[in-house]
Amino acid sequence: MSTHSEKAAAFIKDEARTNWHDGALWHVREKRDAAASLLPEWELLRNTASHIKDNVLANLDDYLIQFEAEAKKNGVVVHWAKDGKEHNQIVGQILQRSNAKKVVKSKSMLTEECKLNDFLEENDIEIIDTDLGERIIQMRKEEPSHVVLPAIHIKKEEVGELFHKELGTEEGNSDPTYLTKAARTHLRQRFFEADAAITGVNFGIAETGGVVVCTNEGNADMGCHSAAVQIHSMGIEKLLPKAEHLGVFTRLLARSATGQPTTIYTSHFQKPQKGKEMHIVIVDNGRSEQLGKEDFRNSLKCIRCGACMNTCPIYRRSGGHSYHATIPGPIGAILSPNRDLKKYSDLPFASTLCGSCSDVCPVKIDIHEQLYKWRQEIYKHHELPKSKSIPLRITGKIFENPSIFNSVGKIARSSLKHLPRFMVYNNLNGWGKQRELPEVPEYSFKEWYKKQKDE
């Protein structure tokens, strides 16, 4: 398993792609800023959303029980899954019982997290992702690189080549309208043939037992309305207490994600259609463990808008796949170490801790503070790589002792001017790979200050 920095190094080798990725995501961030600035009540909405989620997380057990009872009253079959494996088995059994061989799926990061596609394919069930971005990466046998824009790392020319190979479109044609039409025709056929539809869940309403799915392509509706069986996979943290709370979140979600006032489709599913089945699979998969960690509980407020990714200077320049986890970017770097501290101990360091992620988060998660806390946890659990732990230990010792600090500063100031370049810029200085050190000053700040005071 390569680390974030190794994967990032591979991504930035293609300088044109890196610049374009950076620019494309910054453009989305600017759209978010423009949309937020049009609402004078924006900060009030963020505060309200954060408080509603505080209440949900503090009373999650009660809301889950209420949600289950209401859903059952509506004729929905409710299942509980403690982890990804159990989730996949439950979905597999539902499909097997209804003899479903062809399934359409509307974007769900939770099913990605559970690796549902691999599981179903291994069991001879065809599963087609129907969100255009998801379908593109499914054809390329890749994972999403962003929670809202899963194929943001792929250029339109590459999509043109892919569709030519997979869907028989004209060679060399990468016109987005032409490609979108081709994808639509391909997907429409899959919707008609599907025996079952699976969707993610943006919000579950405890008061009504219904689920809400937000999409821009209408694929959740297409799938659920045409198939005989509909399955909604929902993380335990997705609940809202009442339907009246929903407006706060739908106003924040689309604006934070893409700068739109609202998603094109906000679909409510409450009961099965006549003669059809509706299932909701409620999944834990590490969430209750995160809930029990006071320092990291707030991360469960996340509504997966992707705003923290679009603004993060590291994410924009290193690409989503460099995070080697289903949820990339700043929020992924908080959620992943909860699942496997050893495997993901590099991720909380993939941040400048500039705080931009916390500033844009619509539910006011203290993202950069949690990243900082994870660093301390990683240090405590001895999961820091030697390349970080040794320099940090040495730097700590220097900072602890003023006379050593002054002497080291003096030696560095005089030697840096004379050392040959290869001794300063080499493999030991990862920082210097893309940067030049500033000109070395004559004096330390302390010396300069003393001089000014004396004059």
Ligand code: SF4
């Ligand atoms: S952490 Fe906040 S900004 Fe990031 S995806 Fe979640 S809700 Fe959006």
